[in-house]
Amino acid sequence: MAISLGSRHAADEEARAEVEVLNSRLEKTTQLTKKIQSSLGRLESSGRSVQDAVGPLFGNTQKLQTLGTNIDAVLSAIDRIRQPSDIKSNEEEIIRKGPEEAGLAAFLSSMKRVNKALSEMQQTNLRSNQQAAADLGRLLKSGNTQLEGHFKRLLQEDSMPVEPLHYITKDKPFPVLSQDTTTRLGLMNSFIASSTRQSSISGESPIVQAYASVRGPYLTSTLQNLAFASVNTARKQTPDAVYRQGTNGMGTYARGMEGIFLAEYDNICSLFSRDEFGRVLNLTCQGAISELARTLRELNTHIKANLTTDCYLAYEIIEIMSNLSSNLDSRTGELKPSFAAALKPIRETAKWSLGELLEDTRRRISATVNIPLDAAAVPITSETMTRLQTMADFLRPISSIMISLGDGGWKSGGSSNASSDQIPSLSSFDIGADGKQIFAHYSMDTIDTLLNTLEQKAKSTLQKTKSTIGVFIANNATIVDRMIRNSDLQPLLSPRMADVERWRKTGTQMYTMAWREPSTHLLDVQYTNRGSQRPPSGSAAAIDSAAILKGLSSKDKDAIKDKFRLFNASFDDLVAKHKSLSMEREVRETLARQLQQMIEPLYGRFWDRYHEVDKGKGKYVKYDKGSISAVFLSLG
Known part of the structure; x- marks a missing residue:
């Protein structure tokens, strides 16, 4: 029992010792917390002091940064204001020299720099740059004018008229611009076209007119002799000679025009943009088509003056020109209305000729x-x-x-x-x-x-x-x-x-x-005696002329003689007239056959019955059946 009490007392002492340790640690933790709170308070106070000190300094720094940015912008603006005069000074000398002296590549590069500077200046819209912009604009315009002139001179070098018959007769394509020329012309056209599009002035590139002003006369001059030949070959050596197909020079003229127009279209396609093809082609070909229209008017005057003999030339020209128009239209899609207008006088004359030829037929028959x-x-x-x-x-x-x-x-x-x-x-x-x-x-x-x-x-x-x-x-x-x-x-x-x-x-x-008259003399009444029987009307062999005449009275026989005599006179007269007439072979054969069919059977019947009336003397019966058949054969 005493041992048990001692053990419990030791355990209590141990527990009290642990509690004291925990209380001691808790007190230390409380003291530490108070120290931390005190430190935080001092730190917060120090932060506010720092913020109060650093805040104005940061604001001043931002202001200094903004001021620096503004200063840089002002310096940049000053540079831009000074730049036009610098560009003008740097590029003016090159542009004034022109593309021939400065070289095309250097000239175009200088023009591009001026064009870019002017574009940027117009975007800034600074009043201080207005004079400089005007100066650059005049410099650019001067450069473009020099480019146009150089374009025309360069183009002219490859635009001397050629002899078209050389290419037509040998079936060779007409010449096109050389590759070198095309390249240089293309560079100039591209720059001027781009410059025109960027400018505030609307309209087509002046290169279009420049090209047409050089190549148009080249086309007209090359085709000039063919136009003259078309008119000259229409002149008549004999006034009443009828036009013969293919004898006029219009066919050669059209072949030359088709060949040279297609070659020109190839040139245009190499230099211009697709939306410019039609415009450039029409402008370039305008002079040549005007010359064609003048030629067709001259030919039309000739045709109208010789309508009955030369109307065929009008028909031929219509076909030639229509084929030309269709061929070019299928390749280019252009020029058809121009050809229609040029052809109009000839086409109107051709239409008018149809009725006029009918009237001419009436007039000539009635009058001449x-x-x-x-x-x-x-x-x-x-x-x-x-x-x-x-x-x-x-x-x-x-x-x-x-x-x-x-x-x-x-x-x-x-x-x-x-x-x-x-x-x-x-x-x-x-x-x-x-x-x-x-x-x-x-x-x-x-x-x-x-x-x-x-x-x-x-x-x-x-x-x-x-x-x-x-x-x-x-x-x-x-x-x-x-x-x-x-x-x-x-x-x-x-x-x-x-x-x-x-x-x-x-x-x-x-x-x-007219041949009915002799036929009427071969019609008769069959004469018979009262006591005799009517002769058979079968074959000729069954007819006895002597027996028939024997049964006739003298008066009846005289009537038969008169019929033979009248027939002979009428028949001979008609035969003579027949032979005096001019007949086409088919007409003569047809008439001879019809006359034979009409008269020979009647005469044969009449001869069979009454040829014995003059007993073979031939006084009244001039023709037997063979001889009259021979007469009909001679009529054919």
Whole structure:
């Protein structure tokens, strides 16, 4: 028990000792906390003192930095103000020398520096720079003027006129600018074009006009001799000579123009931007096209003065110029309206010619054509058909004219609702069904006009000789038919040949009417005795002429003799007249065949029955069946 109490007392003592240790540590911690709080208080007080001391110093430093920045800006502005006069001083000497003396590369570099400085100066918009900007602007303008002059001089060196026939006859392309020239011209054009775009003045680059002012005369001069040749080859050696296709110089002129224009377009594409191609090409070619228009006006005057013989030249020129316009348009997309305007006088004359040629046919027949007494065809028929044949050689341009006039439009003097300022496109030159059909109608209108007018003139001249009028009409209709079938008109007019055939039949019928008179003498009454039987009407071998005559009275026999005599007189007279007439081979053969078919059967029947009336003496019966058949054969 005593041991137990002692152990508990030792444990309590130990616990009291630990509590005292903890209390001692807590007291030290409290003292340390107070020291820390005291230190923090002193530190906070010191921080406020530092802040109060450093704050004004920091503010002054910021002000000094701002002041330094402003000073730098002022110095920079002073440099910019001084810069224009420095640039002007540095670049003026180079620019004043010009691109030839200073060298193109150095000159362009100097101009670029001036241009850049002026652009920057205009952006700052400082009043103090206004005078300097004006000085730089004048310097830049002077430099541009010198560049333009140098551009033109350099271009002129490669713009001497050439002989176009050298390139046309040898089928060689026309020359273009050399690569070296193109490079230098391109550098100048690029700079001036860029300068123009950057300037406040709107408009195209002056290089466009400069280029056209040099190359335009080159084109005109090169083509000048071809223009003269086109006019000279139109002059007639023989007044009534008909124009022959391809004998005028217009085709060569057009080939030269196409070749040199395409070469010029290549030059333009090498120098200018795409949006300038059309403008430059039109300006450059304007003089050459004006010369073309003058040439076409001269040719038009010649054509109008010789319309009946030289209208074909108008048709040829239309085709040549239309092909030229289409070819250039397909390559460049330009110049078509200019060519249309130049071609307009020729095109109007070509349209007018169609109706005028019809009127000329009427006038010539009425005023100058004399109907031959032998009924021969007159020259105007073959001349008119030759004209239509020649027109068929120009069917492409004529088809386009016909389409623009419309069917029958030639009757209104060549007026058209379509605009004459528009040149036909390639599609309008395709010889389609419409164009051919309208030309076929015009051809038949021409033929009807010809034959109608000839018939009227023949009736007024040969009033009482219808047979001669008939042969005359048949002759002319036959020539028309023949000249259609033996030419390119045949496929065009084959559906209308029946109309021509009607004219020939009309003439044939008028002629054969005169041969009805001898036929009437071969009509008789079959005479028989009352007691005799009517003779058979079968074959000739079954007819006994002597037996038939034996049954006739003397009066009846005398009537038969008179019929033979009258027939002979009328027949011989008509045969003589027939042989005196001039007939085309086809007409003579046709008439001989028709007369034989009309008269020979009647005569054969009459001869079979009554040839014994003069007992073979030939006093009344002049022809037997063989001899009269021979006469008909001789008529053919």
